[in-house]
Amino acid sequence: MAQYSRVSGTVGLITLLNPPVNALSAAVRQGIVDTLDKALSDRKVKSVVICGHNGKFCGGADIREFSSPLTGPPLIPLIQGVESAAKPVVAAIDGVALGGGLELALGCHYRIAHSKARLGLPEVHLGLLPGAGGSQRLPRLIGVPAALDLITTGRHVTGAEALQLGLVDKVTDRNTVDEAVKFALSVADQPPNSRRVSTFPCPRHPDLDALFEGAMQRVRQRARGALAPVACVQAIRAAATLPYAQGMERERELMATLFTSGQARAQQYHFFAQRAVGRWSMPSGARWDTTKPGAVHKAMVIGLGTMGRGISVALVQAGVSVVAMETNEKQLMEAKQAISSMLERGAKRRGVAPALDKIRYSWNMEPAADVDLVIEAVFEDMALKKKLFQQLSALCKPGTFLCSNTSGLDVDQLASETRHPELVVGMHFFAPAHVMKLLEVVYGSRSSPQAVATAMELGKRMGKVSVAVGNCRGFVGNRMLKPYLEQAFFLLEEGTTPEFVDQVLEEFGFAMGVFRMSDLSGLDVGWRVRKADGLLNVSEGHSARIRQGCRYSPLGDLLCEQGRFGQKTGRGWYQYDKPGGRVAKPDPWLHGFLEKFRTQHGLVAHRIDHQEVLERCLYALMNEGFRILEDGIAAGPEDIDVIYVLGYSWPPHRGGPMFYAGMVGLQKVLERLEHYHQEHPDIPSLKPCNLLRKLVVNGSPPVHKWREFLKKPQSQL
Numbered sequence: 001m002a003q004y005s006r007v008s009g010t011v012g013l014i015t016l017l018n019p020p021v022n023a024l025s026a027a028v029r030q031g032i033v034d035t036l037d038k039a040l041s042d043r044k045v046k047s048v049v050i051c052g053h054n055g056k057f058c059g060g061a062d063i064r065e066f067s068s069p070l071t072g073p074p075l076i077p078l079i080q081g082v083e084s085a086a087k088p089v090v091a092a093i094d095g096v097a098l099g100g101g102l103e104l105a106l107g108c109h110y111r112i113a114h115s116k117a118r119l120g121l122p123e124v125h126l127g128l129l130p131g132a133g134g135s136q137r138l139p140r141l142i143g144v145p146a147a148l149d150l151i152t153t154g155r156h157v158t159g160a161e162a163l164q165l166g167l168v169d170k171v172t173d174r175n176t177v178d179e180a181v182k183f184a185l186s187v188a189d190q191p192p193n194s195r196r197v198s199t200f201p202c203p204r205h206p207d208l209d210a211l212f213e214g215a216m217q218r219v220r221q222r223a224r225g226a227l228a229p230v231a232c233v234q235a236i237r238a239a240a241t242l243p244y245a246q247g248m249e250r251e252r253e254l255m256a257t258l259f260t261s262g263q264a265r266a267q268q269y270h271f272f273a274q275r276a277v278g279r280w281s282m283p284s285g286a287r288w289d290t291t292k293p294g295a296v297h298k299a300m301v302i303g304l305g306t307m308g309r310g311i312s313v314a315l316v317q318a319g320v321s322v323v324a325m326e327t328n329e330k331q332l333m334e335a336k337q338a339i340s341s342m343l344e345r346g347a348k349r350r351g352v353a354p355a356l357d358k359i360r361y362s363w364n365m366e367p368a369a370d371v372d373l374v375i376e377a378v379f380e381d382m383a384l385k386k387k388l389f390q391q392l393s394a395l396c397k398p399g400t401f402l403c404s405n406t407s408g409l410d411v412d413q414l415a416s417e418t419r420h421p422e423l424v425v426g427m428h429f430f431a432p433a434h435v436m437k438l439l440e441v442v443y444g445s446r447s448s449p450q451a452v453a454t455a456m457e458l459g460k461r462m463g464k465v466s467v468a469v470g471n472c473r474g475f476v477g478n479r480m481l482k483p484y485l486e487q488a489f490f491l492l493e494e495g496t497t498p499e500f501v502d503q504v505l506e507e508f509g510f511a512m513g514v515f516r517m518s519d520l521s522g523l524d525v526g527w528r529v530r531k532a533d534g535l536l537n538v539s540e541g542h543s544a545r546i547r548q549g550c551r552y553s554p555l556g557d558l559l560c561e562q563g564r565f566g567q568k569t570g571r572g573w574y575q576y577d578k579p580g581g582r583v584a585k586p587d588p589w590l591h592g593f594l595e596k597f598r599t600q601h602g603l604v605a606h607r608i609d610h611q612e613v614l615e616r617c618l619y620a621l622m623n624e625g626f627r628i629l630e631d632g633i634a635a636g637p638e639d640i641d642v643i644y645v646l647g648y649s650w651p652p653h654r655g656g657p658m659f660y661a662g663m664v665g666l667q668k669v670l671e672r673l674e675h676y677h678q679e680h681p682d683i684p685s686l687k688p689c690n691l692l693r694k695l696v697v698n699g700s701p702p703v704h705k706w707r708e709f710l711k712k713p714q715s716q717l
């Protein structure tokens with residue numbers, strides 16, 4: 001709803017009221033229509049201010065309403081009504097003005113913003129475009145290049161940047177509503193005719209064709225297969241080339257297409273899933289809302305390789321005092337330099353001073369005695385980590401949380417090395433750790449709810465989306481990656497090439513196919529793990545393609561034996577112009593090697609098509625997701641989907657693997673897995689999981705209902 005009052009004698013003040021972000025629900029829209037009517041018909045009122053309750057202007061259209069038919073007044077004529085008002089209307093922008101919220105402000109005749117307010121048109125992240133006139137008004141106000149940037153990236157700008165762009169008329173560090181009221185008084189006698197943005201001509205640009213061609217190329221590159229960014233560019237092009245009314249018609253057509261697309265549904269699901277994972281629970285029944293996190297003022301990071309450096313930066317940027325520790329003196333000096341420059345670059349980007357005084361360096365463990373939390377980020381070696389946890393347990397003060405940045409090792413084993421296993425959790429960061437938004441928080445069988453709450457909260461402070469998951473090999477993300485990678489290797493054995501597999505996966509929307517990704521992260525990483533697992537030892541008389549009774553592909557191991565570790569060695573699944581080179585080129589040697597391998601093992605290459613690549617790789621991965629749900633390692637499908645979109649470059653417009661399974665149809669996924677498992681009975685990951693069968697038997701319920709079919713957590717509190 002919206003509240004109305006008259007202030008300073010002649011200013012009608014409309015306050016949007018819909019906590020927490022004053023989203024434009026049907027009731028709020030009706031409230032605006034009614035209160036605006038009141039203000040315009042009150043002869044004492046000379047000008048109007050629109051603001052939001054509780055220091056937040058407006059978070060945009062109410063996204064929850066998108067899944068049901070529209071009720072209440074539509075937004076476009078509402079904003080048109082504001083713009084055509086005969087009295088000046090001023091938007092007082094505090095907190096946020098996003099999406100429909102900013103579109104409403106664009107309909108006002110003046111915009112006054114707090115310098116720290118965030119403004120933006122993030123609809124592209126919801127699979128939409130700014131469809132309440134935003135795609136037509138913004139370019140008219142700030143020019144086509146700036147509008148293209150804001151609308152296609154969905155990025156937020158501060159009030160200060162908005163002023164530079166010409167998006168707002170004034171910024172303030174004082175009370176925004178008071179300033180807006182003063183401003184409204186000052187313009188009360190000025191007719192707003194010349195202030196209606198829809199009547200502005202779109203600023204000219206010397207080469208519109210090149211501008212739009214470049215923008216189109218960029219959005220297609222950034223989000224392969226996503227419809228919304230392309231539609232955003234098309235809508236802005238309409239603003240630049242057509243009269244306003246025709247541009248609005250084009251905006252409406254494009255929006256209608258997007259609105260009914262599965263992509264918008266997937267991206268809106270992803271929006272709410274990111275928030276849902278914050279409401280974590282553990283099998284013990286412990287929950288986010290009944291557990292208080294411990295305070296973390298001071299933390300120690302042990303091991304300053306790539307991960308340790310990124311984690312240190314993320315902690316400092318979150319305001320935590322950090323002791324960064326590394327035993328190797330040369331590595332310590334290099335890390336110090338690297339961390340300082342990362343902090344400086346980050347601070348420059350955010351327009352603040354670098355908090356270099358928040359970090360100190362140590363080559364020994366002594367400072368661990370005085371910190372609230374330790375994150376170890378040493379080499380992925382269980383023996384090394386165990387020793388470290390023993391030492392930490394003896395050194396740290398009572399109550400210090402001990403966290404491991406392991407990507408898949410057993411958290412219970414680490415905890416068992418300590419005196420207080422309840423203080424131990426996994427914090428699995430993703431590289432680069434100061435940039436990537438995902439954090440897997442791994443609870444072991446003895447982790448206390450408080451330890452989990454502390455790691456979850458710390459993740460949030462670092463600007464991450466934290467997902468609480470159970471302890472198993474590879475946790476959620478890497479556990480699901482295993483069958484995906486395996487299928488890709490098997491497909492090579494059966495006749496295809498890395499280029500074809502990657503092409504199919506990239507067309508699906510992954511930023512990088514599995515083989516290019518493997519070359520980037522280094523083939524030796526998995527090789528070392530397989531070696532430690534004893535998978536490389538083949539006893540005499542046994543096939544190199546079978547391990548523990550199941551099919552195994554030694555292709556990755558064979559490449560590593562040749563020193564082909566990927567980009568870093570200039571050779572992997574592809575060839576590069578030099579070690580460290582980034583441009584992947586098909587490698588005739590690799591093709592010859594695959595042919596030789598097939599001959600050696602009596603394999604006859606057959607034609608593998610697009611559908612088989614996609615189904616075998618993705619359905620095997622999804623099947624593992626169902627197993628993870630069945631095992632209670634993830635609390636719900638949203639947890640898995642958030643992990644995959646934010647950590648493994650699953651395309652957001654496909655929602656995540658579990659959401660995608662629902663889109664394809666669970667029945668179809670089950671049938672295809674059954675088909676492939678019949679063809680390959682020696683590949684257990686293709687055997688459909690019981691939960692998938694159960695869901696199909698129960699009529700394939702939508703993804704938000706799957707939790708009803710999972711084991712209920714038992715409360716032990």
Ligand SMILES: CC/C=C\CC(=O)SCCNC(=O)CCNC(=O)[C@H](O)C(C)(C)COP(=O)(O)OP(=O)(O)OC[C@H]1O[C@@H](n2cnc3c(N)ncnc32)[C@H](O)[C@@H]1OP(=O)(O)O
Nearest residue numbers: 021023059060061062063064096098099100122131132275
């Ligand atoms: C014709 C169509 C016209 C216009 C199209 C649109 O306007 S689409 C909507 C465009 N707006 C957005 O995309 C903004 C989305 N919201 C956010 O980015 C953040 O929520 C925000 C506003 C920056 C606040 O962030 P904060 O971290 O402070 O809070 P949080 O994200 O946890 O949100 C708090 C709860 O509010 C719910 N919520 C936020 N925005 C909306 C919204 N636009 N509609 C409905 N609900 C919204 C959010 O889901 C949280 O609730 P929860 O129960 O926890 O899920």
